[in-house]
Amino acid sequence: MKNLITLLLLLPTLSFSQHEEMIKKIYDETLTDGHVYENLRVLCKDIGNRLSGSPEAAAAVEYTRQLMESYGFDTVYLQPVMVPHWVRGKKEVVRAINSEKHGTFEMNALALGNSVGTGSDGILAEVIEVSGIDEVNELGKKVEGKIVFYNGEMDPTIINTFGAYGGAVIQRSSGASEAAKFGAKAIIIRSVTNRQDDIPHTGSLRYKPLINQIPAVAISTNDADKLSQVLKEQKLKVYIETHCKQLPDVLSYNVIGELRGSEFPDEIIAVGGHLDSWDVGEGAHDDGAGCMQAIEAVRLFKALGITPKRTLRAVMWMNEENGLRGGREYARVAKEKNEKHIAALESDSGGFQPLGFSMSGTDEQKDQVKKWRDYFTPYRVWDFTQNGGGADIGPLSPQGTLLIGLRPSTQRYFIYHHTPADVFEVVDQRELELGAASMGAMMYLLDQEGLK
Structure with a gap:
């Protein structure tokens, strides 16, 4: 009996040792x-x-x-x-037109996944910058006919970067439909990353039912900063050309x-x-x-x-x-x-x-x-x-x-x-x-x- 009790007491230790x-x-x-x-x-x-x-x-x-x-x-x-x-199709073109200090300049861009394309005619329109979807809703019809530029950043103070990503990615996933319901022609988003570089990030968007589907692209964080600075100095038009489509x-x-x-x-x-x-x-x-x-x-x-x-x-x-x-x-x-x-x-x-x-x-x-x-x-x-x-x-x-x-x-x-x-x-x-x-x-x- 004593041996049995001893064995029962040792079983958890033996199991741990075997698993270890x-x-x-x-x-x-x-x-x-x-x-x-x-x-x-x-x-x-x-x-x-x-x-x-x-x-x-x-x-x-x-x-x-x-x-x-x-x-x-x-x-x-x-x-x-x-x-x-x-399918993405031909390489994207995102080009700022005739800025006063920088002239015409290209931006590093990728169309967002599931986005409709502009076709070969492209889209040329004035750009309006926002920090997030709430600001689009505040502007309402003021974005009509424009390209909405979402420039919300990942919060660098959040140590778990997935938490920071979650706070910014809504611009990518929902930004197109939120802007389209007020008549925007297209959207540009700041790439969802915590790094400053010239590399654009793609990713999926979701169009909402019964809302016009508009083209959507992401630009690199360096280009986002440049575009934002130019917009502080003057009004600006941007040309977007993408050839993506859903088969x-x-x-x-x-x-x-x-x-x-x-x-x-x-x-x-x-x-x-x-x-x-x-x-x-x-x-x-x-x-x-x-x-x-x-x-x-x-x-x-x-x-x-x-x-x-x-x-x-x-x-x-x-x-x-x-x-x-x-x-x-x-x-x-x-x-x-x-x-x-x-x-x-x-x-x-x-x-x-x-x-x-x-x-x-x-x-x-x-x-x-x-x-x-x-x-x-x-x-x-x-x-x-x-x-x-x-x-x-x-x-x-x-x-x-x-x-x-x-x-x-x-x-x-x-x-x-x-x-x-x-x-x-x-x-x-x-x-x-x-x-x-x-x-x-x-x-x-x-x-x-x-x-x-």
Whole structure:
């Protein structure tokens, strides 16, 4: 009896020691023989940017399918989803006309995703500067016939740059319709970034129903400052020419690789990122990094001979950038099949040094995961305090799924976000591998311990 009591008291310690040992193996395997960096190189350099509906997006579907098959996942399959097909067309022209001090000058610009184009005739109109949507509503009909220039900045005093981004991005997502309802002809926005440079940032806008759709472009922060200064000195006209358009939806796919659970196969743990990217750059941080980290997290189970208790899925969601069709379709099918996702883990904040995990779920679910923090602190992954999961896994929330987001350092992300600068070379191998190992370790604990 005494020996039994002693054993029961030791069980939590033994369990911690076993998990601690396996998590070290997960990190060691990734840092010494990981595949995530090379897999990202192939995705970025051999395929490139992957906007939904493009040939490159189709190539990425096939590449990730074959990659997961090569790792011997139990099942690899494609989940059909209809996605938008927006094309940028010829290079944008945004030109200030005959300013008194600077003459005519070009600005570095990108059309916003889903924007209508101006066509070859372009648009020439007087520019009016505003600091945000509230100011447009105050001006009302005074913006009629004009180009509205949204020059609201990301707040540099907010340390978590995603918070600063959230405060400024509404100009991009809703600015066109808000200006159009008062008769504006087009909008220009300051690129949503906390960096001063000459690189414009694209990103998706959303047109509101029954409001005229007007062209929308982003200019670099340096050009935004220059334009603002000129407007303080004089009235100014700007010429905008874009050739983007929305084509009919096309068939694409979510790519899913699965290891079947040995004890609780009906309990599913999904891990993933979004396979699509914008049509500029290579989509390295956004979100090639997350996709390759997710595949690596599941590969680690195979490499280390871990037999999962629960079913593990690596999911490459399609069309997060300008529609979220993949995430919504995945959740719809899961509900239709009555699948039980106990947890879903997403990496969509770049391949930077991991600092922790955010969560969205019940207090009981979150408290259980927070108890695992000590497993991660030796790897400098310590912050389990943030709320939130991820865009692609968000549609699973109504099904009671615990949503978990990998949270790396945020300070450099918006240098590259939605730009031509988001290329493989700006991803650090060790930081990328540490993120993949952290995801693998979290999957391991979720698999071994389950959720109450």
